[in-house]
Amino acid sequence: MKVKLFLVAVFFISTHLVWAQYPEIKTDLDKKVKAFLEANMRNWRDLNVPLSDGKVLYDIIVENNYQSVVEIGTSTGHSGIWIAWALSKTGGKMITFEIDRDRHLKAKANFEQAGLAGYIDARLGDAHELVPALNGQYDFVFSDADKDWYKNYFIGMDPKIVTSGCFVAHNVNQRTRDIRDFLDYIESRNNYKTTINGAVSISYKIKP
Secondary structure, X not given: OHHHHHHHHHHHHHHHHHHHOXXXXXXXXXXXXXXXXXXXXXXXXXXXXXXXXXXXXXXXXXXXXXOEEEEEOOOOOHHHHHHHHHHHHHOOEEEEEEOOHHHHHHHHXXXXXXXXXXXXXXXXXXXHHHHHHOOOOEEEEEEOOOHHHHHHHHHHHHHHXXXXXXXXXXXXXXXXXHHHHHHHHHHOOOOEEEEEEOOEEEEEEXXX
16 A cells, blocks of 8 residues: 555656646647647657756746747757747747758657747758858757767857857767867857756857
8 A cells, every 4th residue: 555655656746747847838829839748748769858958948048038049950859849939938930950851851740730830940951061051140059969069060150149148058968078078168168158957058158
């Protein structure tokens, strides 16, 4: 009996914690996005972020009212859904790059089903080429593509990030040589303030 009660308690607590990570539901779009994420909770296996990191992205964008976003590495769209959900609150839009055609098409279908396609410009291609060629100014960048290119992605996007903007990189807890090189480089920049939140590095541009 005690074992059963313990298991019920664990299930209740874990379920509550997962639910607690979702934003407050206020609109019909919120309901649609949350329902889509819940229905697909166990389907984000293909190089996607976990729910907790998706919520981190959402919170950064909403809290800073970011509106012009670049995502490097769409995968099948989990992080993009969290970003676009936040942009539905700020009135912004995201450009996202994915090199793999199958993942790109699956992400576009997921964006449509979640009701967020209008906030997303999903582009198929090699970010090694697309990032340097990208025009415009942006206030939020999320890098979750090839880890050995993180430093190059940052160098390519840095001039395009506005002051008070933010560059976020995923999987920095892996601490491979490439990740260490990237972190050493970005932490050495005196115009950025960088913190680490679990698997995510968060770098705010504090001056030009």
